[in-house]
Amino acid sequence: MAISIKNTRARYGLAAISLHWLMALIIIGMYPLGLYIDSLGYYDAAYKTVPHWHKSVGMVLLALLVVRLLWRSISIKPKVLFHSAVQKRVVKLAHSSLYTLMFVALLSGYMISTADGRAIAVFNWFEVPALPAVIDEQEDVAGLIHYWVTTSLIILAGAHALAALKHHFINKDKTLSRMLVSTGRA
Amino acid sequence: MKMKSLIAGAVLAGATFSTSALYAADYVIDNKDAHASINFRVSHLGYSWLQGRFNKFEGQFSFDEANPAASTATVNISTKSVDSNHAERDKHIRSDDFLDVSKFPSAKFESTAFNMNDDGSAVMTGNFTLHGVTKPIEIAVSKLGEGDDPWGDYRSGFTGTTEFKMKDFGITKNLGPASETVYLELHVEGIRQ
Numbered sequence: 001m002a003i004s005i006k007n008t009r010a011r012y013g014l015a016a017i018s019l020h021w022l023m024a025l026i027i028i029g030m031y032p033l034g035l036y037i038d039s040l041g042y043y044d045a046a047y048k049t050v051p052h053w054h055k056s057v058g059m060v061l062l063a064l065l066v067v068r069l070l071w072r073s074i075s076i077k078p079k080v081l082f083h084s085a086v087q088k089r090v091v092k093l094a095h096s097s098l099y100t101l102m103f104v105a106l107l108s109g110y111m112i113s114t115a116d117g118r119a120i121a122v123f124n125w126f127e128v129p130a131l132p133a134v135i136d137e138q139e140d141v142a143g144l145i146h147y148w149v150t151t152s153l154i155i156l157a158g159a160h161a162l163a164a165l166k167h168h169f170i171n172k173d174k175t176l177s178r179m180l181v182s183t184g185r186a
Numbered sequence: 187m188k189m190k191s192l193i194a195g196a197v198l199a200g201a202t203f204s205t206s207a208l209y210a211a212d213y214v215i216d217n218k219d220a221h222a223s224i225n226f227r228v229s230h231l232g233y234s235w236l237q238g239r240f241n242k243f244e245g246q247f248s249f250d251e252a253n254p255a256a257s258t259a260t261v262n263i264s265t266k267s268v269d270s271n272h273a274e275r276d277k278h279i280r281s282d283d284f285l286d287v288s289k290f291p292s293a294k295f296e297s298t299a300f301n302m303n304d305d306g307s308a309v310m311t312g313n314f315t316l317h318g319v320t321k322p323i324e325i326a327v328s329k330l331g332e333g334d335d336p337w338g339d340y341r342s343g344f345t346g347t348t349e350f351k352m353k354d355f356g357i358t359k360n361l362g363p364a365s366e367t368v369y370l371e372l373h374v375e376g377i378r379q
Contacts, residue, residue, distance in 0.1 A: 042361055051274075115273035137266055139273035140280060 003181060007075045011178035016075065019068040020179060024157070026061055027102070030054065031154050034146075055113055056123045062106045069099070081173045098160060101153040108149060111142035213342060213376025215245040215261070221343075221375040224263060232364030238270030238279075245295075247376055249342060251332075254302035259310060261372075263293040283359040284352075290318050298322070310346065319355040323348050325372070340378040347371050 006013040012020070033054050040047050080088055113120050114130030115138040121127050135141060167175035215222045224243055227235045245261030266287040268279050280287045297312035308327040313320050325346040332342030349369045352359070360366070 112277065113274060116271065116276075118273070137276075137280070139277040140266075143277055 007078055009076060009079050011078055011174070013075070014181070015071055016068075017179060017181055019064060019071065023061065023064055023068065023102075026057060026064075027153065027157065030057060030061070031150055034150060052121070053123075055109070055120050056125075058106055058109050059120055059122045059128050061102075062110070065099075065102055065106065078178060081167070081175055094156065094160065094163075098153070098156055101149055101156060105146065105149045105153055108142045108146040112139045112146060115139040115142065211250055211340075211342075212248050212379045213246060214379055215243075215247070216341070216375050216377050217242075217244055221341075223373050224261075225371045225373075227369045227371070228361070228367070229364045231362060236270060238268060240264065240267050241269050242267035245374075247297075247344075247374070249344075249376075254308065255300055257297070257300040257302075257310070259295070259297045259312070259374075261295045261374075263295075265291055265293055284357055286317060290316075293317075295323075295325075300327075314350070316350075316355045317357050321350070321354060323350055325370075335377075341375055342378070343373070343375040345371070345373055 003011070003017070004013050005015050007016055033050065037051050037054055040050065080091065083091060110120065110128070111134070114128075115133050117130045117133070119127040119129045164176045164179070167173050168177065222243075224240045225237065226239065227237045230236045240263045242264035243261060245259065247257065247259035249257045265285045266280055268276055268285060268287075270276055270279065279285055282289070292315075294315040295312050297310050299311040300308060301311075302308040306329055308329070310325045310327050311322060312325070314323045325348040327344050327346045330343040330345060333340070335341050347370065349367050351366050352368060353366065
């Protein structure tokens with residue numbers, strides 16, 4: 001049985017699965033890329049290109065996040081598996097924290113590069129215009145937030161992955177497999 | 187004899203002091219309406235100039251045409267106000283690679299001497315504190331003019347230029363052989379108090 005585009009009560013649909021794993025892969029790549037940018041010297045050949053990619057990918061991620069949140073808001077939520085009331089609340093908090101951190105990470109990154117009114121060129125394909133700066137030395141404040149929020153996001157995503165693996169291998173439930181395509185039926 | 191010259195010296199010193207006290211005009215740099223600017227330029231790769239400025243500073247100076255040697259000046263610069271018209275670069279300049287503004291929020295110039303030539307050009311010597319390091323520097327000064335302004339005050343204006351090597355002030359980040367020197371250009375207009 002092919003997996004439907006939409007979610008069911010039993011499992012995630014193709015759209016949610018694609019958005020989840022695509023964004024997961026990109027985010028896992030973006031973090032070390034950001035640290036690498038920080039380490040680049042002025043005369044490194046990558047000094048201009050890699051930040052350009054990082055910013056471009058960031059804007060693509062922001063678009064994906066918007067699509068994902070919209071899709072999520074009109075989708076059925078697969079039912080939570082084998083959780084106590086406390087666990088349910090923790091899971092809900094963790095998931096909403098992941099969304100919040102993603103959003104703040106992307107917004108703070110955008111606010112660094114656009115603090116002086118410069119637009120962000122996305123792969124030299126189109127430009128995302130700047131909004132008026134909100135605070136003085138916005139690039140510094142946004143930079144600090146960007147670092148700590150992305151670091152928190154990676155740590156929380158790691159915990160999220162460990163929890164999924166625990167469900168899969170220890171609880172042997174469908175928490176992970178219903179977010180995968182290959183295991184088909186659920 | 188020795189006593190006599192000592193007394194003469196004291197009298198002379200007293201006379202100089204009172205002259206300057208009588209005639210030296212004290213000015214406050216007009217930062218409020220931005221008729222003053224502190225600009226810097228650093229070579230970009232040796233191919234062109236990167237021009238920037240500090241947007242926040244305050245200072246005062248004393249200048250008396252009749253006794254220019256008594257001139258003094260003090261300027262405090264907020265290092266985090268650095269502006270090179272590019273937020274990402276400003277962020278880098280404020281970081282510990284360069285100005286390290288969280289550790290060294292201000293830079294300061296305090297004059298120690300002023301020598302004016304007959305042609306109006308002058309050299310102001312003083313201590314410059316940047317990045318926590320204080321070193322004497324010389325600023326080539328030229329007076330642009332002074333007089334009444336249309337709003338009831340009296341103003342005078344100077345231009346000063348100086349240069350220093352970043353590494354002399356403990357900024358060791360190397361941007362390449364062409365870019366080790368910072369050229370400062372100061373346009374200062376003061377309102378007489």
